[in-house]
Amino acid sequence: NKKLFFGRPLIEWSIKISKKLPIQLCNIFVTTDDKDIISIAKGENVSYITRSSDISNDSTPMVKVIEHALKFVPEDIKEIILLQPTSPLRTKDDIINALLKFKSGNYESLISGYKVDNVHPSKMYIFENDLLIPVAENLSQPNRQELKEIFHRNGAIFIFSRDYFEKNKKVW
DSSP states (O other), rough: OOSSSTTTTHHHHHHHHHHSSOGOOOOEEEEEEHHHHHHHHTTTTTTTEEEEGGGGSTTTOOOHEEEEETSSSTTOOEEEEEEEETTTTTTTTHHHHHHHHHHHTTTEEEEEEEEEEEEOGGGGGGEEEEEEEEETTSSSOOOOOSSSOEEEEEEEEEEEEEEHHHHHHHOO
16 A cells, blocks of 8 residues: 555555545545554545554455444444555546445445456356366356456445445445
8 A cells, every 4th residue: 555656655546536526525534554654644634543453464354444444433424435545546537426326326335347358257267176167157158249248346446335334244
């Protein structure tokens, strides 16, 4: 999250794009255990939540991070937009359009993604004991033109209601 991308730490890109959102959306919280990231948050004049080291490593599930952060986020904040630092190319319009979609569909959660071309589960295999095993054994081997479109989440935008998360312990 501190790695430089075009001269700025990744976390700073998420903070700066958050600050460009309409003011009624802007309760910005950075959650970290890193002193440098806390310093960046302070320099950007946004709130930060200090995490303990046991939920601050590369293998920590995002659910644990969100559970911890929500203990410090005011109860009246009912909708959460999670912007991971590893997606610095998302735009203000990407976030606003996602939020409009979320609200217009009365959804409990929304994730961003992209259409995947030339990759489909019916054409994927796991290599096991010198054999290729189909990932999705129940899929036939249709022609490419018969395959349904496949989408992959990209981690740029997660929007979810606080109630949904607290009930389901997931963001989508």
